Amino acid sequence: MTLPVYIATELEAEKLRPGAEVEVRGSEAHHAATVRRTRSGEQIQLVNGRGLRTTITVSAVDKATLRGTVGEVKRDFPHAPQIVLVQALAKGGRDEQAIETATEYGVDAVKPWQADRSVARWEGAAKIARGIARWEATVREAAKQSRRSWLPQVGECVRSDALTSWIHKHSEAGDLVLVCHETAQRPMVHVLQQWVMAHSAALRAQVEREPQTPEPCANAGSHPTATPRVNVGLCTTAEPHADVTVAERADDFSVVSEPAVGEPVTISEPAAVGEPATISEPAAAGRELAAAPTVVLIVGPEGGISEAEISRFAAAGAVPVLLGEHVMRASSAGPWAIAVIRAQCAQ
Numbered sequence: 367m368t369l370p371v372y373i374a375t376e377l378e379a380e381k382l383r384p385g386a387e388v389e390v391r392g393s394e395a396h397h398a399a400t401v402r403r404t405r406s407g408e409q410i411q412l413v414n415g416r417g418l419r420t421t422i423t424v425s426a427v428d429k430a431t432l433r434g435t436v437g438e439v440k441r442d443f444p445h446a447p448q449i450v451l452v453q454a455l456a457k458g459g460r461d462e463q464a465i466e467t468a469t470e471y472g473v474d475a476v477k478p479w480q481a482d483r484s485v486a487r488w489e490g491a492a493k494i495a496r497g498i499a500r501w502e503a504t505v506r507e508a509a510k511q512s513r514r515s516w517l518p519q520v521g522e523c524v525r526s527d528a529l530t531s532w533i534h535k536h537s538e539a540g541d542l543v544l545v546c547h548e549t550a551q552r553p554m555v556h557v558l559q560q561w562v563m564a565h566s567a568a569l570r571a572q573v574e575r576e577p578q579t580p581e582p583c584a585n586a587g588s589h590p591t592a593t594p595r596v597n598v599g600l601c602t603t604a605e606p607h608a609d610v611t612v613a614e615r616a617d618d619f620s621v622v623s624e625p626a627v628g629e630p631v632t633i634s635e636p637a638a639v640g641e642p643a644t645i646s647e648p649a650a651a652g653r654e655l656a657a658a659p660t661v662v663l664i665v666g667p668e669g670g671i672s673e674a675e676i677s678r679f680a681a682a683g684a685v686p687v688l689l690g691e692h693v694m695r696a697s698s699a700g701p702w703a704i705a706v707i708r709a710q711c712a713q
Contacts, residue, residue: 372411373412384437387434388420388433389432389433390434400429406427408424409421409424410432415509416517418440418441420436420440421437422436422437445472446711447661449661451700452662453665454665455480455481455484455523456485456486456696457485460696462501464699467700467701469508476518477520478498480525480526481666482671483666484667501520505520536683538683540565541659542561542660543684546663546665547676548670549686550687551686553690554687554706561661667696
């Protein structure tokens with residue numbers, strides 16, 4: 367059985383090395399101790415949501431704190447291609463069901479869409495913020511359950527006019543934008559196969575651009591007896607996200623001091639809620655996940671995508687596609703397409 371995964375977004379490769387002591391506090395420690403009944407001597411994995419994965423042997427655990435020793439530290443490859451799911455808001459929680467399953471199947475980002483025929487409506491800043499927070503919590507828990515080290519990002523909620531401009535930008539960048547529609551004539555599988563063949567070199571380069579194992583710490587090996595401690599504090603504050611980015615979130619913490627070897631590494635909250643910490647990942651600094659060849663999937667609401675929306679999206683560069691023989695629900699169309707894409711593009 368695979369090891370359980372807990373998310374600590376502030377973890378950085380240069381702060382970790384085999385033998386280092388790690389301390390996890392807050393909701394993740396509580397979940398490990400109370401829900402999973404983790405005990406000393408067991409192994410767990412910590413991920414930072416950006417590909418870093420470290421195996422921890424637990425040495426002490428209570429309802430508020432979990433301590434352990436770092437074993438293996440590695441970086442998982444990002445997906446190739448990246449997949450962004452634009453999911454129309456749907457009633458009865460079908461949109462949340464869609465993004466939960468999509469996360470398990472390998473989506474890299476999700477974007478809520480207020481379609482013309484959406485029955486569910488996010489009206490007003492407060493309701494939009496609550497909706498975004500629910501989606502973020504959904505993908506976070508699904509990522510943990512599926513043992514992912516890359517955490518899908520939740521974009522801003524858009525209406526059809528803004529989505530049209532967004533589609534045009536992705537199409538101009540060479541991304542494949544697919545509109546899933548029951549009256550389309552071109553099967554998605556055929557369109558995808560042609561695109562993969564045309565972008566095979568770029569997709570290989572995307573996989574190979576990052577090392578699987580992070581560089582060792584600058585002082586690794588020079589002080590074999592030193593055991594630095596990394597305090598990992600987590601909270602559950604959530605707010606709207608500006609767009610699909612891999613920047614740190616408001617529930618992350620930043621390093622405020624670099625101690626001498628053998629002294630604890632102090633991690634504290636940002637100066638103000640909503641001021642994300644700056645990270646040095648290649649896709650950071652506010653950039654979207656569409657930095658490499660990307661497939662965008664657009665899934666409509668229960669009432670379907672209107673003819674006007676289809677026309678505007680196609681004019682912006684999107685390709686209407688037929689998923690399969692049967693008409694699927696709003697909650698299943700996106701995950702089905704993601705499973706097909708991952709199978710077609712398996713390395």
